[in-house]
Amino acid sequence: MRIYAVFVYLFLYAPLAVIALFSFSAGRSASDFHGFSLQWYATAAGNRLVIEALLNSLLVAFVSSAIATLFGTAAALMLPRVKPAFRMVFDALTYVAIMVPGIVIGISTLIALATTFNFLNPLIAGDAPGAPPLGFGFGSLICAHSLFAMALVIVIVKARLSGMDRSLVEASMDLYADPWGTFRQVTLPQLMPAVIAGFLLSFTFSLDDYVIASFVAGSRVTLPIYVFASIRRGVTPEINAIGTTVMVFSLAMLVVAQVLLRRQARKPAAA
Amino acid sequence: MAEDGIDVRFDTVSKHFGDVAAVDGISFALRRGSFHSFLGPSGCGKTTSLRLIAGFEQPSAGTVEIAGANMVGIPAYRRPVNMVFQHYALFPHMDVAGNVGYGLRQRKPRPEKSALDRRVAEALELVRLPHLAKRRIWELSGGQQQRVALARALINRPTVLLLDEPLAALDRKLRREMQIELQNLQREVGITFILVTHDQEEALSMSDTIGIMKDGKIVQMGTPEELYDAPVNRYVADFVGESNFWSGEVAASDAGGAAIRLGSGMTLRAAYSRLGAPLKVGETGVIAVRPEVIGLYPPGAAPRDLDCQANVQILNRIYLGDHSEFSVRAEGLGDLLVRLPKAVETAGLEPGAAAVIGWRGNQALALSET
Numbered sequence: 001m002r003i004y005a006v007f008v009y010l011f012l013y014a015p016l017a018v019i020a021l022f023s024f025s026a027g028r029s030a031s032d033f034h035g036f037s038l039q040w041y042a043t044a045a046g047n048r049l050v051i052e053a054l055l056n057s058l059l060v061a062f063v064s065s066a067i068a069t070l071f072g073t074a075a076a077l078m079l080p081r082v083k084p085a086f087r088m089v090f091d092a093l094t095y096v097a098i099m100v101p102g103i104v105i106g107i108s109t110l111i112a113l114a115t116t117f118n119f120l121n122p123l124i125a126g127d128a129p130g131a132p133p134l135g136f137g138f139g140s141l142i143c144a145h146s147l148f149a150m151a152l153v154i155v156i157v158k159a160r161l162s163g164m165d166r167s168l169v170e171a172s173m174d175l176y177a178d179p180w181g182t183f184r185q186v187t188l189p190q191l192m193p194a195v196i197a198g199f200l201l202s203f204t205f206s207l208d209d210y211v212i213a214s215f216v217a218g219s220r221v222t223l224p225i226y227v228f229a230s231i232r233r234g235v236t237p238e239i240n241a242i243g244t245t246v247m248v249f250s251l252a253m254l255v256v257a258q259v260l261l262r263r264q265a266r267k268p269a270a271a
Numbered sequence: 272m273a274e275d276g277i278d279v280r281f282d283t284v285s286k287h288f289g290d291v292a293a294v295d296g297i298s299f300a301l302r303r304g305s306f307h308s309f310l311g312p313s314g315c316g317k318t319t320s321l322r323l324i325a326g327f328e329q330p331s332a333g334t335v336e337i338a339g340a341n342m343v344g345i346p347a348y349r350r351p352v353n354m355v356f357q358h359y360a361l362f363p364h365m366d367v368a369g370n371v372g373y374g375l376r377q378r379k380p381r382p383e384k385s386a387l388d389r390r391v392a393e394a395l396e397l398v399r400l401p402h403l404a405k406r407r408i409w410e411l412s413g414g415q416q417q418r419v420a421l422a423r424a425l426i427n428r429p430t431v432l433l434l435d436e437p438l439a440a441l442d443r444k445l446r447r448e449m450q451i452e453l454q455n456l457q458r459e460v461g462i463t464f465i466l467v468t469h470d471q472e473e474a475l476s477m478s479d480t481i482g483i484m485k486d487g488k489i490v491q492m493g494t495p496e497e498l499y500d501a502p503v504n505r506y507v508a509d510f511v512g513e514s515n516f517w518s519g520e521v522a523a524s525d526a527g528g529a530a531i532r533l534g535s536g537m538t539l540r541a542a543y544s545r546l547g548a549p550l551k552v553g554e555t556g557v558i559a560v561r562p563e564v565i566g567l568y569p570p571g572a573a574p575r576d577l578d579c580q581a582n583v584q585i586l587n588r589i590y591l592g593d594h595s596e597f598s599v600r601a602e603g604l605g606d607l608l609v610r611l612p613k614a615v616e617t618a619g620l621e622p623g624a625a626a627v628i629g630w631r632g633n634q635a636l637a638l639s640e641t
Contacts, residue, residue: 170327178348181348
């Protein structure tokens, strides 16, 4: 049993370890290790295309997770107040959004947006001649990413909300705090760990996503798109260095999110 | 403030949840500065009544007045009442002082920090926890959390303090201490307290008045003595203290009492409860006899002036320190409970022995079933 487990983990993590290891190689090949060096990190950091792709990725990740966190939290807060039938449909659709493969989301978003653009662009050209036509780029990327990430945030915040003691809200109302005061001083602080965890998970998802981005990014290049395009020209240790950086960054955020979610699960029991 | 000294008034208040009437057309008025309890089993409407006063629920019909002002449509955060919740509902993300000062911080304009700190210190002093201001909530014991919840409510000097089974989560000894403390606190601050409980002992020991509730209605409201000595029906007699009950057909009725024929053919006479309604001949009535008014004697030793006597066999005896409880079986009466104080001679009254029970007719009550 233990041996079996060891092989499973080896199979899962050995390739990642190899990539991380070779990112420190001094050689030019991604398959031979020639002594320790940080030169490929320097090369990646000096590559204008890499930096531009990274900045694009960070922008999309930040904006889309901010939107997802805002609207996802709002949706989770609203859900207990709507009719049960509507809530069931909404819940089901939320889980569907999480379970549907990225490629399906990518294609369907592409088709939906392309159709919308084809419908709107002639109208825009007619109403406001000279205005730039709608097209794929940051807008469509942020749109697709925030829609998916919103489902994540809804699920996480909803779990926290259902674990929250309803009498805390009543206690606050009883102590003269109006609904907004209660939200600001009691509900939001209670939800905060889940909100932050939701934001971090959304950010990680957006930063790492290739599949959806490849459909809706238009001419914009995000980091995963850049990496994927470079691989076709052969894997260099520079790609390994980029991959390792993204991996460490994502892992760090996942750990923070996990710690936040666990702490909040433990706290009510201790209180 | 109301001119008539009434702090809380319900006028034919109902609250429906779907088809269920949690509170069903109740009316009452509570005197300012009194300690009032709502007593009843779960689902009787006592908690809903409390929530109607707090403003967490709005009545489906009728009016709720606090200090003379109509509260219908007024939300909880604009009512001059504060509540101590069953599980305290202290804010876990604030320390003790943060919790206690919460109500004052919502005031507009917000009090200055020095005034706020002083009031918080006073409130903690009142509940004897001045040294715990900086503690986190989860570091406190159940009894301490209880006191913080009290301080958090009382600091606002509400017209009415609402207590929703506040002692249910405490162990027996601590509960007894808190009961006394709550009573003292109520006298000290002079605020109207309204307690909801299913524990009759708790209600009896603390309250000036008690409302016994059943199925959304108030069955009887009065002082603990009234409820105990003059219950209006079997439900109240059963809920407040303990009684032996026999039901049967009313055979005779006059101004003072009624005779009821039991299923066994035996007829028992009893006086009417001071606050109960007289029974009609032919309807079903109940005889209620408190276990402490029944005498238990060795054969031949019973006094001659007892109105009701029966030969019994002693089934069991439970020694309870200051008194003993006997369960006995009487011919025609079935099993009943007798309670004798320690001072009474109990030699020869052992399980298995034959004995005689008896009581005076004016100590038994003839009641209606409902």
